[in-house]
Amino acid sequence: MTPIQLLTQNPAAFVLLAISLIICISIHEFAHAYSSFKLGDPTAKSLGRVTLNPLAHLDPVGTLLLLIAGFGWGKPVPFDPSYLKNPKRDAALISLAGPMSNFLLAIVLTIVLKAFGSLGALNTLVFMVIYFNLILGFFNLIPIHPLDGFKVVNGLLPDNLSVQWIQMAPYGIFILLFLILTNTTSRLLGSFIGIALNILGLN
Numbered sequence: 001m002t003p004i005q006l007l008t009q010n011p012a013a014f015v016l017l018a019i020s021l022i023i024c025i026s027i028h029e030f031a032h033a034y035s036s037f038k039l040g041d042p043t044a045k046s047l048g049r050v051t052l053n054p055l056a057h058l059d060p061v062g063t064l065l066l067l068i069a070g071f072g073w074g075k076p077v078p079f080d081p082s083y084l085k086n087p088k089r090d091a092a093l094i095s096l097a098g099p100m101s102n103f104l105l106a107i108v109l110t111i112v113l114k115a116f117g118s119l120g121a122l123n124t125l126v127f128m129v130i131y132f133n134l135i136l137g138f139f140n141l142i143p144i145h146p147l148d149g150f151k152v153v154n155g156l157l158p159d160n161l162s163v164q165w166i167q168m169a170p171y172g173i174f175i176l177l178f179l180i181l182t183n184t185t186s187r188l189l190g191s192f193i194g195i196a197l198n199i200l201g202l203n
Helices: 003-009 013-039 061-067 087-116 122-140 148-155 159-166 171-179 184-200
Strands: none
Touching: 003 013, 013 061, 013 087, 013 122, 087 122, 087 148, 087 184, 122 171, 122 184, 171 184
């Protein structure tokens, strides 16, 4: 069921879903911006991206598609490699910060759920935020350009292999679209999320 279908059948659930997605994307992009700033690049800071304010991170088209079709994106955080001491390594760290922030938030909220038992009406929202943080984290770790995983892998490769890896970037979007349209990403993410929920004790 797409978000827009959910809106017509259960408006309250749609609102919870929208809030969950906005929180997840904002945390993710903030982590990119903050890590870039801490590694010496002022670009994101100068653009007002080192903030948790969702308005700084939501891409109008990406957000609209997210709410209509269930597939979208946040506003990418730019960074200038010339400010980084070790551009290849630091770019990987900046890219890794986004997914790791989603996993960290999922863990923290799981602890909150277990500590307080029942949060009443907030239980559903908290669980949805956990769930979509896991989705966003695992999805972005797929090693295909323009996802974060592509730069993370590049940071781990020796220079000679890194050059070849970067040359694959222009084909990434086509590979990614193919995986999405064939539901390969859904099946892959479903497996990882199921494992993660089991580890967190939420399945």
